[in-house]
Amino acid sequence: MKILSTILLAGAALAGGVAAATAADKTEISVSRFFGACEADYGNVTDVAKANGECGIITALINKFNADSPTTHVKVDIVEWPGYDQLTARIRSGEPPTISVMHEAVISDYSSRGLLEPLDKGFKAVGVDTADFTGAAKAGVTKDGQIYALPFDTHTWLWHVNLNLFKQAGLVDASGNAILPKSADELLAQAKQFKEKTGKPYFVSTLANEKAFYYRTFETLLYQQNSNFFADPTKISLVTPEAKTALTLLKTIFDKDYTTKNEDYAASVAGFSNGEGGVFICGTWLVNSYDEEAKKPGVALSNGYAVAPFPQLYPGSPKVWADGHSWVILKANLTDAQRKSAYEFLKFLWDNDFQWSRTGHLPTSQKILTSAEFMALPFRKVLSPLAQNGTALPAGVKRQFGAQDMEGEEIAAAMRGDKSIDDALASAQDRINTLLANAK
Secondary structure, three states: OHHHHHHHHHHHHHHHHHHHHHHHHOEEEEEEEOOOOOHHHHOOOOOHHHOOHHHHHHHHHHHHHHHHOOOEEEEEEEOOOOOHHHHHHHHHOOOOOOEEEEEHHHHHHHHOOOOEOOOHHHHHHHOOOHHHEOHHHHHHHEEOOEEOOEEOOEEEEEEEEEHHHHHHOOOEOOOOOEOOOOOHHHHHHHHHHHHHHHOOOOEEOOOOOOOHHHHHHHHHHHHHOOOOOOOEOOEOOOOOHHHHHHHHHHHHHHHOOOEOOOOOHHHHHHHHHOOOOOEEEEEHHHHHHHHHHHOOOOOOOOOOEEEEEOOOOOOOOOOEEEEOEEEEEEOOOOOHHHHHHHHHHHHHHHHOHHHHHOOOOEOOEHHHHOOHHHHOOOOHHHHOOHHHHEEOOOOOOOOHHHHHHHHHHHHHHHHHOOOOHHHHHHHHHHHHHHHHHOOO
């Protein structure tokens, strides 16, 4: 018995040594991402179909890649959204991640400084078919004629709707669908009716410690009026009738208490889920999470959630603000094995773009966008036109995040009444144009 035990222990030690050697033989690459941390729920999940939400799905995808790849191990660095201060610091320290998630709006700031690796040849070598990129995706990752990122999604601005409250407000049709406004006047009339019938504001909004709501909503209203506010990518035009019309509407909503106030992103996400208001203007990334919430009994959204593209309130255009998440390879002294592993991981993400599209984001593959599998997901037939109508700033606009932050600050100041509408628009225009004039 003692001899048998010794043999078994020796065999176990040998097996452990082989496993350790196998792990050690893998090439490690680092991947920097936001999307939150959810190790408690998804840290060991490798079946991606069982994951939900942005954090769950990206965590499960990387788990699966690490479990299946015989050659590569991905070390994950989770950063706070949007993560560019941390990324810039790592680049300056000479220790950038191998791969980083990056908004398409930011790519030109890094590519123009020679900080990103062009990916055209590498994609061709591993079989990423760039001809299958959607038009929005191709435009978002192409700078100066070269592809600098793997497009992961197109995300855009939506109306998340609490049908239970809309029914209480008398704003559903005979089939139980939400009656959405078709003009700014209809919107204000609905908001008044909603508040009178439910005692709650029409909108749940992220207005505290946040700039994204302001500029994304404001730019959507500009697009709808056919405002070409970046006709010249080196300067913005905001002292216009269209901009004043858009900001006047937003201020009216604020002044009449048709929206929640003083809520940050986390509070507004939870607030809509808890039934604080009828419409949450936010992005595609919440569709899957709210749809799952609506399947639960006894909650505010139970069997009462719907989503729609941002309604067209002006006769000009159905366009709406959009951006895209993408993956870049940072310029660094990579070994041949590290570079090969980096492209292996990007190819894996491309092959699993459908799984990521379950979040609510629009896929960047034309084949997936038009597939029966994608269209079978909840609300995708309603949302699919956003692949055409989602609109980003022109690729030639530098410092897009910085410019939009300034825009958001001034829109917020006008909505709160800290500045007049005219002063806020003039200030936004001046600040942004000063930034762009100094952009390199």
